[in-house]
Amino acid sequence: MDIYSKRRAQKIWSVLRFPLFLTGQRYISQAAAKIDVDFDYDGPLMKTEVPGPRSRCLLFVFSCKNAEAVHFFCNYEESRGNYLVDVDGNRMLDLYSQISSIPIGRRQLYQSFLFCPQASTFINRPALGILPPENFAERLKESLLSVAPKGLPQVITMSCGSCSNENAFKAIFMWYRNKERGHNNVTKEELESCMINQPPGCPDYAMLSFMGGFHGRTLGCLATTHSKAVHKLDIPSLDWPIAPFPRLKYPLEDFVKENQQEEARCLEEVEDLIVKYRKKKKIVAGIIIEPIQSEGGDNHASDDFFRKLRDIARKHGCAFLVDEVQTGGGCTGKFWAHEHWGLDDPADVVTFSKKMMTGGFFHKEEFRPNAPYRIFNTWLGDPSKNLMLAEVIKVIKREDLLNNATHAGKALLTGLLDLQARYPHLISRVRGRGTFCSFDTPNDATRNKLITIARNKGVVLGGCGDRSIRFRPTLIFKDHHAHLFLNIFSDILANFK
């Protein structure tokens, strides 16, 4: 950062902080000036509103891509640490991190990348399933296998979150069918009928999913996604069972009994659905669930709920698939969010992507496909992403970023609860685990207005569900970033009309 803009930044900041002192409100930003990661910026720096003139101009010339969802254009060369810089030179504290897919902040990989001659890994992309590079096993051990959830020693990589879930479904269906068969002999009828999409070769199996869940947008995943109509409308789907997800009342300590009843009701419905579908000859081979329903509005359930759900899955012989695409990677304070539950019997399959830089899934030994090419595609992931992931995991361990997520998350949540107490008409249902926090706003319009104002004050926030705001910072989001945000946001709320 050049001195000129540094000076400007300080000037802007002095203006922004001033009202806080004056009004005598709780000075929650005591640590906000601290900069402990030396490649991080020291604060937001806004030059225009967002999207600024350059972003708008690019949006205009950009009409040959489906760009309706584009927020603004970014300058990734200048983005560093917790800060995203846009093409207009605005620098924003990024609490959304590319829909939660940046693990340790921009530029952290820079050093290790520049000095190792890994060019081949980036430009010679192999068909991993048939011709892996020599160091592939080694790299898997350094990266994915070093963080494998307990009890799931097997892993396979994929290119994205949706592919990971699709292939996890397939592994589950194969496992279930083999269990049903009881032997390995496939009949001629099965082999012939599967070629024309018919049973018995293509059996009438289903995955049970939850209302409000999100598991991706390809056809199979989409049949288990139920968060917003815009994802599903006009796409043919499958008659698979959908159970209700608990709708907890907050603050939790005031509604213990109600919430327990609500969770019991949902679990009962799960069992009923499995039985009901079995009666109409549609067999539930697996249950898929997110540890925290993310796209659906950051809906939480108790650890007890998940433990009981795991028991139901076992009781009915269904596989238990935990989708950690958004929750995995450390942001909840544990590497995998489902580790909070304390399961006796681990999940059967755990899918990941986003922060893990590569998609894929972990699974128990018994879910290993019984023949080559059954779980397969051209690339099966990308070794250049494993290379980076290995580095990311080293940084997470070295800098103790899981503990950091717990601490920074606590600072954020405490601050949000405080704001909720002061602005109950704007903020409700504050909830979170680690930095994976969120709150509700009264409605869609208020939510979007808050996001826009925050952006123009230098904070990137993301929405989810119909009126929630969610926090998805990187793992190098520290206490002082939390205070920095709370400072700005408290200001916004004080002046919100």
Added chain:
Amino acid sequence: MDIYSKRRAQKIWSVLRFPLFLTGQRYISQAAAKIDVDFDYDGPLMKTEVPGPRSRCLLFVFSCKNAEAVHFFCNYEESRGNYLVDVDGNRMLDLYSQISSIPIGYSHPSLIKLLQQPQNLSTFINRPALGILPPENFAERLKESLLSVAPKGLPQVITMSCGSCSNENAFKAIFMWYRNKERGHNNVTKEELESCMINQPPGCPDYAMLSFMGGFHGRTLGCLATTHSKAVHKLDIPSLDWPIAPFPRLKYPLEDFVKENQQEEARCLEEVEDLIVKYRKKKKIVAGIIIEPIQSEGGDNHASDDFFRKLRDIARKHGCAFLVDEVQTGGGCTGKFWAHEHWGLDDPADVVTFSKKMMTGGFFHKEEFRPNAPYRIFNTWLGDPSKNLMLAEVIKVIKREDLLNNATHAGKALLTGLLDLQARYPHLISRVRGRGTFCSFDTPNDATRNKLITIARNKGKKVCDRNETMNKRWI
């Protein structure tokens, strides 16, 4: 390459070539010694059989990955140009190129240069959520890369991470387009919005994609419903009742079976129309037709340009979208950038999907297939700008070195040679066919095929295995 191994290579080659001269057979490898790409090796170099001891040892320690399909382990640092080097130091002429996904050879200097430029670093390590926060140069890079090779009439493009995702999302774009056409307006009813959340019509209409027997379009659930090449891909996975038409089974040599082949193609086209009508009667509407220009995984099955033109007409006549899957055929190996450009369509295809050699997945489409709201065709990453960066360079190289013409010429040399071999070994080689370097032939059976592949591999050539078919892929 060090001098020592160069000398060894020459020694090996002199041994190998010797019998050819002695027996006085046609010397079909006259140009084999020529090295015109300076980063390429000058020939195979075998040190062990393949898989060698090191590959086998790695396979053994590798038991925590699903590794049953692994052929052998590779040394990509040493692989260059047309040559794949394995961990035992064997260097093989690669005619399979990572299931047809390496466009301009291993470790191309132009790509290495890209990586060495510090200004590109950010592209490799900061992967954005492209759909919402694209980098500044994204439009520019698209223009240099994908849009510069867009098929005629398809000005729109969207990137994806792999071939299956590309097809899945192309299906979705087609379903949305069809439904909007049916609606005739943009107003969605409350019933539609509510029913779609629980997977039911009218929100999730009973639409279908028509596909062809022997076709391969990927392995995710939607794609798999249109894939019909091998049981191993499909067994035990629930599927959809979507119509499946027969793909012409041509007789070779083509010039001897003109009439039979015409009849065969006409029969298949008739079946397509019948299926569309039949499915419509049972309230399942065919919204689109998906086809490969050459059925690749299914055994390199070709059909005439005329067949595809007529199929396009049928699609239009019945209001179905026409989706051409160029995941394997695209990128230049047939001598044109897109294989379907050989057909000479009046009305272009509606959607064309790509991946593999294009380094990124995605699809081109007509303006009218653009989703009518944001987030309808979407995912977290929507491709990867680092792949676009490399693709831009690849396309530059393809243009600069005139590699499309090269594919035509090299393909001709290959095909002529194969026809010659077929004439001499008809009991081993039949149905020689191809376009550009996208060539193949049949062997009498699976066992012979696999034996030939293993022998070739140990002689330093790597080819792929398909249904009774041996394909040769390169560019």
